[in-house]
Amino acid sequence: MEFRKMMDSKYRDLLVSYIKDESEQALYQGQKFSRKSIEHKISPEDIISLHKYLMIDLYPDLPEHVIKSFDILLEVMIGYGFAYREHQSLRHVQQEIRSEMEIAANVQQTLLSTEIPSTKELDIGAISVPAKMMNGDYYHFVEDEGHTISIAIADVIGKGIPAALCMSMIKYAMDSLPETRKLPSNVLENLNRVVEQNVDPSMFITMFYGMYDIQSHMFHFASAGHEPGLYYNSKTGEFNELVAKGLLLGVDKKAKYEQVKKEINPGDMIVLMSDGVTECRTEEGFIEKENLIGYIKKHMHLKAQDIVENVYKELEKIQDFQLRDDFTLIIFKREEV
Template sequence: MDIREKMDKKYQEALSTYLKDQNEQALYQGQKISRLNIKYNISPEEIISMHKNNLMALYPDLPTKVVDSFDFLLEVMMGYGIAYREHQSLRHQQQELKSEIEIAAKVQHTLLETKIPEIKNLDVGVISVPARQMNGDYYHFVEDELGCIGIGIADVIGKGIPAALCMSMIKYAMDSLPEHRHEPKSVLESLNRVVEHNVDPSMFITMFYGLYNPHDKRFTFASAGHEPGFYYDASAGTFSDLDAKGLLLGVDKKTKYKQYEKFVKPGDMIILLSDGVTECRTSDGFIERETLIEFIKKNMHLQPQEIVNNLYKQLEKMQNFQLRDDFTLMIFKANV
């Protein structure tokens, strides 16, 4: 006796018992049969056919219309069975993909992880939150042989896995630069050649790179089309844009970048960010840069890490706790 014959016999016994007693114990037998049907891959339409045949065996005088109704139900369940199996297959594939993305996100986090250094004369605050599991933003710190600190922040135009792969490539390229090649314009020109050669033409990367020299307190910087940051001049009590012109990475391998500099005085602040900060969308539209400055002003009495944490919570709340883009914010505050 094959498995389907055994199941048919079990079904007939359970159906007969239920129609006779109609109690909870009889219904429980039906649940056990249901689990066995799943275990042995017996389709919904086979169960309908089994039910019809066993009911006719138990009650040979069933009205013709009742018998015929099972044929209709059988056709309905055949279509349902096909759709159900496709649904289960898609769910299984989705679960596999979700698991793979979770692993990839953990690997990416490990690959892109960078230690926030202790910088002489500067307190540092950093927050970077992906809109999805994979981050299309990247920030980087590196110390050269002279004790100068290189600070990079990059953003792929796009989100998800392709953006994350691009960021991993930027990280590798950054780590491959010689220690004496951390001058901002040279860094961007080197990375630009890497991106132009290796990244799909439809993808572009913006990047801001700065170098802080703790000996003369000079901050040198260059930008490849990145969102301008802010500079707070404590003596004047004013904010200005860290506006550095430059073409996005990957557009033209011969691009040259212009370098700028500022001398950081006690109380001054350097604010670097990705466009996920300035393009925070509320019910009234995108927030203005002036609004962001006002938020910073209200928190200026705090340490940089507290400032970035507070700003993130405020902007997240304004977006109903749904980030639409990767969010990265860095604040450097000169010791008084």
């Protein structure tokens, strides 16, 4: 309040001082006056009104057209003031939303974190990179006392906090399944009922669920409309798709899921991914699956984690380092032991 009482005299002194000798000191004091005005929430139009009043008081013979020019300036500044305050308000809201999103992203990372299993029979690598702050992709490993290693990889059709909450529900639904219901087709059937009953109809989830039997080296898998995985045959040097029929989760609560098995020999690989991998876009359009296979072959002499990281770098580069969708890539490589 003290500044408001004194601002008339302070601004008068500034105005007179500058008109008299146009000093740099007066301009500097003017900048300080501006900062003080902002601190005390003095609007731009209030300063224009004060300026007009003082000019008429100091120069009674001021030409009429000059006085009128202050009127138009005042109207301009009133509009500017409203727009500026609205802009500041929106910035504040955006900062709050960003802060909340950062907290949500950290919570998501904590809730959905999973450790890559370590076993002498398998070399496993995994990478998941969100296109934005929140990740709509999800992967989770389940290790069964050295007998099996299961992997779930999912993609929510829908992004942001709702997708993160949905993924948390999926994770805990999987964790609550009894040991007798761990076969891939059973897992997807159970999760499908959970999603159908609890998730908004506008949201759908694709999922690939695989179970690797370390003793028999058989890979059992099922899919709920997810991007097909790839199987690399080390003897023939060929890649083939791992296809299993099944609807997206949440479409039909009575849906059944085909379960397929594949024998994995030493040197063979299983490649699992989200559609953010196969739908990488360049100026020419989507990359072909052959291009993806080419990048995998280029680095397949490396450890599995190095393969997924190098393939990610290759695909990130051809997209000018701008991911358009969440990216998840997982590789199982059977070791020769």
